[in-house]
Amino acid sequence: MAETNELVKLTAAQMAEKIRNKEVSSRELVDAELSVIDAAEPDLHAFPSCFRR
């Protein structure tokens, strides 16, 4: 998904509006956030889990 970076930078209210307008699905948002979590976690450790390795 090329637009991951743009999607995750939206505010929650903006995400909700796109969901209502069917421009994005909840699943697409979840997948975008999970890919950011995968990329950021080695440096951040905000969800300190090895669950996904």
Added chain:
Amino acid sequence: MTLPSRICTPSLHVSADEARAQADEFDKKNAAGDTEGLPELAGVPIAIKDMIVTKGIPTTAASKILEGWVPPYDATVITKLKAAGMPLLGKTNLDEFAQGSSTEHSAFGPTHNPWDTERVPGGSGGGSASAVAAFEAPLALGTDTGGSIRQPGSLTGTVGVKPTYGGVSRFGAIAMASSLDQIGPVSRNVLDSALLQEIIGGHDVRDSTSIPMDVPPIAKAAREGYKRDLKGVRVGLVKQLSGDGYQPGVEARFNEAVQLLQSMGAEVVEVDCPHIEYALAAYYIIMPSEVSSNLARYDGMRYGLRVMPPEGVPQTAANMMAYTREAGFGDEVKRRIILGIYALSAGYYDAWYGSAQKVRTLIIDDFAKAFEKADVLVAPTSPTTAFKLGEKLSDPLTMYMSDVATIPANMAGIPAMSIPAGLSDDGLPVGFQFMAPQKHDEQMYKPAAALEAALEDQWGGAIWQSLKTPWLDSAK
């Protein structure tokens, strides 16, 4: 970014499969047009501080003592999020049992600040704040006993709200200090927090301290605030929450923000709350006292960790408890339990706990008087910007000082929130705190939204435009 090697302990949980399933379920409803009655944020994912219990998903409070425990029930706030169709992304890191101001006291290793990964994100809710600041989640829930939502918000450039005590159900929030604990929102802007608080707030019969009233009209107040007209709003500067100990860059951003409020029509007055000087001291008696009784339940008997005494030591229940607690609790938690037991001990109870409760009443009176002169009070959220990992670990008193401006609101049960006020000279975020009268959370949301809009106008966008995000380049 060079970092210490990642501590790899099976621990807090990213609930990827559950989140995807929840999202799919919502998308089906949305496609069928079956979303009537759902709140505005329906379908938006959220991260949860691992201090809040989630059915079927391990909940640890970042403590070894809850190892292996999978809650058989959901907290009320989780039930509400699920009903709103909001997928749960996972459980975020914290100081063990929400005790700490840096997230370094987690049994599973520290969380790093996305603004500078050699620095702490604040605490105890550093995981939720970092996750939202780093775009790992648009929203998160935190818990705030002495500043654990607002101080991390300040250190990571995010919005953090502690609602009125009793405004959001604590059913299913792991108890730290029950008379101070409050669940609240974490987000990247004021409106998002308002919308989230409207979902999680309201009366709950399963929490006896829950206030029997509807959530105040906070989203409306935030939207009103974005019009940037603060005529008739009286803003009180708390005399005791500035000066010595506040970093110059923090004071500078704070003063500029006050001027902005004034330029939007707010009337600025100074208010005197003399007993706030004693808030930190009284807090460090009341909080540990409640901690020592709340954490007595972790006895190795019913759930979580159990460590049997080694061979040669009598295999008694008392010994098992001692070995379990020795292995299961970290140093900071042990420190507070011991402080609390001392404060509550026979012969000392009145001198310590009794006096602290009297101070608490005086602080409540100070705030009541201040709110006769002002609709909302303001102060820096934390005296400093994010500090380096390890910097304050060996000096608990210095660590405790980082909550000096957030603790008073918990002591009085009033709502308070932190929003980003810009960057200090060191390039790190500074937080601006609003405090409102009990049950009138809307009185802080309006000026907070106005200030956010005015600041973003100055900056040409949100504060995170200044944040370098190399991890987003590798996210696919």
